[in-house]
Amino acid sequence: MKNCLIVVSLMFYFITLTAQSLNINGENNAKFVHRTAKDSLNNYFENELKFRIDRGIFSFGMSFLADLPKYEDTAPQKELRSDKLSTGWKDLFVQLYYDDFRMRVGTLEESFGVGLILRSWNNPEINKDKRLEGAQVHYQYQDLRVKGIYGKLKEDIKEDAISSNDLVSSFDAEYKIFSFLKIGATAMEYKQDRSIVIDKEYTFMNIYGGRFGIASDLFDLDVEFAEMKTFHGIPKSEFGHALYTFGNAYLGPVALGIGYKYYDNFNNNPMSDLPTLNHFDELLYSFEPEVKIEEGIQGEIRYKYDLKHEIAINYAESWDKGFNVRHSNLFTEHIWHNNAINISSSYEHLEKKSEFTGSWEKENIPTVSIELLSTNIPWTIKTKWTFNETKINEIEKSYNKPYLQIDSHLFGMLKYSIFGQYQFVGRDDISKNKLYLGAELVTNIARHTEAKLFVGKEQGGKVCRNGVCKDQAPFEGVILSLNTRF
16 A cells, blocks of 8 residues: 555656646446345445546556445345455556557556467456556557566456466567468466465466467468466366367358367466357356367358348357267348338357266247437337246256347437346246346436446346346345546
């Protein structure tokens, strides 16, 4: 805290001296949350003030976070204690940007290639923060670009075996040989803290990878591969491999795409964000942790046969080494639009099977979305129906889940979204039927201040309302938030 006060003091001193030539922007997000979860503490308050100051080649930014207290979905608070209340300056950074050279010190977000080796990111909606705290350099010289990162993990993520004491050193280079061809290479050392398990021991992961991309008017192709060696602090060294490739061909109104993935013991890299290569966006490892090798392929065709119609068909399959775990995903979509109305209809089929657990699951999801533009007040109506069948050993379950959502606004001032979802189970299922109802209201109470009110219960996942899509955890209760930009 003492160091933060020193930084803040220097910042305001800097502002006082050079206030005439500064560019300051930022936002404040205040949120009151009342959850009707099964714990004794139901009320939470969060506030985040973040801003950025730019002057010439220098930039400075920071955030002030207040969690009173922070709600954890995995471990709800049973009582209010002083150690659960947190306030302080966080997410600080200082950046120097001069011509083709950039250096940043502080909180970092970065991705090398498609993320096979390193992707540092943050999603506060699901309490997942994989950002780094350290230093980063970026240099561009004509067709050569190089990046370097050194830092530690910002937060502990227990489910991913990530400790804030873990250290990351990484270097990435990319060079455009010709206008249509570029190559790249990445090297990273990940030093994993294992002191919780073994006193003062570390596991080292050395990961090396390369990539190339070809692009023209007729086709494009991206290929990326990586190899990982893990040693120290474990009985013996382990090796992992990863390969990802995707290409497109453009034949007039038709676009064809095909991709292939092969991940061998590569889930051990905590900094990777492996492409799923399916529309449902799910890896085998996410529903079956026993999977060590994942292989898969995806094919897609898109056809625009006039300015009003577009058709897409996407199919993907994934499997492990012995075909003990399998995943198939079909997605089709038709879009019709003109000046008065847009209609989108889609159908998604998902099937998963695991011989390790004796489980099988199938899900069918037809969806229709209608956007009315010709009326004085535009409307968007979305409806879908989820059919789900599950079998674990000899136990079978099924449910249907219809969903309806209406988005619109009143007089251009108040935007609202109303949704309803009902899940009813089969006759032989002892589970209870579930009802989800909710509404969100959004309005501007000042020129740069937006107020948002949500009331209801939702299942979570990918949520799209009032033109904004995001992933979020299940929720039941009331959320009132104010967002002010300056």
